[in-house]
Amino acid sequence: MLAGRLAQRADRAVAHVIATTDDEDRLYAEVLAAMGEALDCTLGAAWEEDAAADVLACSAVWCAPGTASDPFVAVTKSLAFERGRGLPGRVWSTGQPAWIVDLADDPNFPRADEAAAAGLVSALCFPTRSAGGVLGAIELYSPEPRIPDDELLATMASIGAQIGQFVVRRRAERSVRESEERKRAILASALDCVITIDHNGRVLEFNRPAEETFGYRAEDAIGREMAELIVPPSLRERHHAGFMRHLETGDLVILGRRIEITGMRADGSEFPVELAITRINLPGPPMFTGYLRDITERKRTEAELRGSRTRIVEAADEERRRLERDLHDGAQQRLVHLNLLLGLVRSRLANDPASARSTLDEAIAELAAATGELREFARGIHPAVLADGGLAPALSALTRRSSPPATLVAVPDQRLPAAVEATAYFVVAEALTNITRYARASTATVLVAVDDGKLVVEVRDDGCGGADGNGSGLRGLADRAAALNGELRVQSRDGEGTSVKMWIPCA
Amino acid sequence: MAKRLLIVDDDARFRALLRMVLEDAPEFEVVGEAHEGAAALAAARELDPDVVLLDVHLPDTTGFELTPQLTTTASAAEVVLTSSRGDETYQDLARQAGAAGFVPKHELSAAAITGALAVT
Numbered sequence: 001m002l003a004g005r006l007a008q009r010a011d012r013a014v015a016h017v018i019a020t021t022d023d024e025d026r027l028y029a030e031v032l033a034a035m036g037e038a039l040d041c042t043l044g045a046a047w048e049e050d051a052a053a054d055v056l057a058c059s060a061v062w063c064a065p066g067t068a069s070d071p072f073v074a075v076t077k078s079l080a081f082e083r084g085r086g087l088p089g090r091v092w093s094t095g096q097p098a099w100i101v102d103l104a105d106d107p108n109f110p111r112a113d114e115a116a117a118a119g120l121v122s123a124l125c126f127p128t129r130s131a132g133g134v135l136g137a138i139e140l141y142s143p144e145p146r147i148p149d150d151e152l153l154a155t156m157a158s159i160g161a162q163i164g165q166f167v168v169r170r171r172a173e174r175s176v177r178e179s180e181e182r183k184r185a186i187l188a189s190a191l192d193c194v195i196t197i198d199h200n201g202r203v204l205e206f207n208r209p210a211e212e213t214f215g216y217r218a219e220d221a222i223g224r225e226m227a228e229l230i231v232p233p234s235l236r237e238r239h240h241a242g243f244m245r246h247l248e249t250g251d252l253v254i255l256g257r258r259i260e261i262t263g264m265r266a267d268g269s270e271f272p273v274e275l276a277i278t279r280i281n282l283p284g285p286p287m288f289t290g291y292l293r294d295i296t297e298r299k300r301t302e303a304e305l306r307g308s309r310t311r312i313v314e315a316a317d318e319e320r321r322r323l324e325r326d327l328h329d330g331a332q333q334r335l336v337h338l339n340l341l342l343g344l345v346r347s348r349l350a351n352d353p354a355s356a357r358s359t360l361d362e363a364i365a366e367l368a369a370a371t372g373e374l375r376e377f378a379r380g381i382h383p384a385v386l387a388d389g390g391l392a393p394a395l396s397a398l399t400r401r402s403s404p405p406a407t408l409v410a411v412p413d414q415r416l417p418a419a420v421e422a423t424a425y426f427v428v429a430e431a432l433t434n435i436t437r438y439a440r441a442s443t444a445t446v447l448v449a450v451d452d453g454k455l456v457v458e459v460r461d462d463g464c465g466g467a468d469g470n471g472s473g474l475r476g477l478a479d480r481a482a483a484l485n486g487e488l489r490v491q492s493r494d495g496e497g498t499s500v501k502m503w504i505p506c507a
Numbered sequence: 508m509a510k511r512l513l514i515v516d517d518d519a520r521f522r523a524l525l526r527m528v529l530e531d532a533p534e535f536e537v538v539g540e541a542h543e544g545a546a547a548l549a550a551a552r553e554l555d556p557d558v559v560l561l562d563v564h565l566p567d568t569t570g571f572e573l574t575p576q577l578t579t580t581a582s583a584a585e586v587v588l589t590s591s592r593g594d595e596t597y598q599d600l601a602r603q604a605g606a607a608g609f610v611p612k613h614e615l616s617a618a619a620i621t622g623a624l625a626v627t
Contacts, residue, residue, distance in 0.1 A: 337520055340521070
């Protein structure tokens with residue numbers, strides 16, 4: 001009878017703890033205390049499985065007030081039991097409660113000395129279990145000899161199951177909570193806007209980047225119709241039609257692809273957006289998640305790149321036309337004259353040798369001029385000395401020929417990649433030509449140096465300044481520099497001379 | 508009877524040299540020069556030449572555009588086009604414009620001009 005009452009008390013005490021405790025970290029301590037008091041035990045310990053090490057480790061120890069049991073407590077906390085070893089180990093291994101009437105007598109109780117010192121005589125131990133098996137064990141110690149009792153043992157088995165299920169359920173809940181936290185953290189730290197809507201098009205989730213990009217707070221956006229918030233008025237009809245069509249037909253045209261559309265901010269301003277939509281497949285009505293990215297910057301860069309490429313192609317065509325014109329107006333014209341002169345020489349040879357001879361002199365002079373012009377022409381296309389000798393001799397020659405005279409302050413001796421040398425040469429040539437034509441300068445300097453993997457080219461003059469950096473000539477040079485991942489900068493204030501400076505990587 | 512010829516080209520030295528070449532030839536008598544389309548039309552009206560030696564590339568027009576105007580004025584001259592650009596395709600363009608033919612500048616001579624006229 002007494003034992004039956006003890007069992008009921010223990011059962012009720014543990015049920016109470018499970019119902020009322022919401023701190024699972026304190027669960028074991030409270031269960032031990034409740035059971036200990038209900039069963040007149042003075043010490044208890046809870047053990048849990050450490051799956052990685054395949055041992056039982058101590059999770060909590062309880063002593064009734066006034067018990068002197070420090071060594072026992074200490075050794076209990078420090079031990080870990082393999083299956084079958086010690087009291088918790090044997091319970092873990094058999095999955096059945098165990099009862100030791102006399103601890104001093106038990107062959108498988110490593111803590112016998114400490115127990116004796118603490119005045120502990122009997123012990124009972126039962127497994128905590130869940131649907132998945134044994135999770136651990138709970139042991140209770142008494143200073144009085146205790147006789148095994150079937151009803152108590154049955155009760156302990158039932159308590160073990162309740163505790164086990166509680167622990168497992170709490171773990172699952174925590175796992176879900178942590179997963180939610182992780183998901184939230186991922187969404188918050190995502191660079192892209194992530195907006196989730198339900199089948200009515202109402203916002204369910206609105207992450208931080210979405211808040212920042214579109215200008216709504218998440219709490220203001222959630223529950224509102226997404227289209228009203230971020231789709232420009234002119235596009236809402238089409239959006240709505242597409243959404244409805246998908247819901248009706250399952251039509252997947254827009255899903256799972258990146259498209260570029262226009263989005264709208266809270267202030268009504270519109271901007272280009274890259275969008276990908278996926279459908280969330282969970283039981284229930286469909287939900288959709290949109291991943292959006294503000295591509296204003298990208299569009300601007302693309303446009304600039306297209307503009308630059310077009311200009312380069314046009315400049316190349318223009319250059320060809322100019323070359324053809326130069327050839328035509330220069331050397332070609334001279335050759336036509338030469339042709340006529342030689343015709344005259346031949347027709348006059350017989351009857352008027354003196355005239356023939358002087359005409360021949362003219363022809364020779366014309367040929368010399370034509371040859372000179374062709375050489376100049378070739379040098380304008382690509383000077384041989386640049387290919388053969390590099391920037392040093394080529395720029396020396398260029399600065400020597402320029403007017404006003406230009407000083408070559410510095411030029412590297414080493415050879416550089418052909419595209420780099422050509423660009424540097426033509427930047428200097430163009431800058432010097434501009435100086436001759438427009439600057440009204442008295443001196444000019446050219447400086448070329450290699451600095452930190454880049455070639456720096458600077459042409460300065462002391463003329464009237466006011467050069468237009470956006471004029472086609474200078475912009476063509478800027479495009480050339482940009483095509484080689486470099487940049488060009490023009491400084492030209494009125495009355496303060498001009499500096500044209502270019503950096504291009506040359507490493 | 509020497510044919511009266513008008514030279515139209517914007518290169519002065521070319522006009523001078525061609526004049527010398529043609530003056531050496533009995534078939535032609537150079538009666539005038541013009542450096543552009545407007546001047547050419549005026550000279551044609553005034554001088555009434557038999558032949559106009561006309562450069563395709565002029566500052567204010569092209570030889571192809573000018574040819575119909577020259578051939579339908581009172582002088583009804585024959586036009587021989589020339590150029591330092593262009594190739595055999597210019598022959599067809601020249602005839603379509605109403606000229607007698609086309610002679611590339613580097614082949615120009617009295618005989619070549621006569622040859623172009625003879626094709627009509």
